[in-house]
Amino acid sequence: MTSTSQQIRFFRSRIPAFACQPGCHDCCGPVTTSSEEMSRLPVKSAAEHQAALEALSCPHLGEHGCEVYAERPLICRLFGTTPRLACPNGCRPETMVDPEIEAGIYLFFHENRQVLV
Incomplete structure (x- = not known):
């Protein structure tokens, strides 16, 4: 049986990287993620989550981009x-x-509990 962590590592290694347009954060809106991935991210306050949601953003998007890249x-x-x-x-x-x-990856999303980042 493959663990969730192993699945995440497998998929990460197979998603190609590319350069984004500097300063663009168009894809940094509210997203969901697996509980396993969420546990790796810094904890944000309810106020930070609410402010990000109201701005249709991510609580981990900082002044200089993704803080958890x-x-x-x-x-x-x-x-x-x-x-x-x-x-x-x-x-x-x-x-x-x-x-x-x-x-x-979409099957992984379906089979694993997703939470709002």
Whole structure:
């Protein structure tokens, strides 16, 4: 049986990286993530969560961008790497995520409890 942590590592290693448009945070809206990934993120206060939700933002988006970039959830990593989650500015990796990997990630989302970041 593969653990949730192993699944997350597997998917992370197969999502291609690419350079975003500097200063853009269009994909940093309210998102959900697995409880496992959420446990890796710094705890934010209820007020911080509420302010981010009201701004349609992420509580981990700071003045200089994502404050948890190294631990950002799978959904955040997936943005811009698939036509289903295309970057509104046209940024993308040279090779998009493999459709089978994408399907596996969506199955992971379905099978694992998701919480609001």
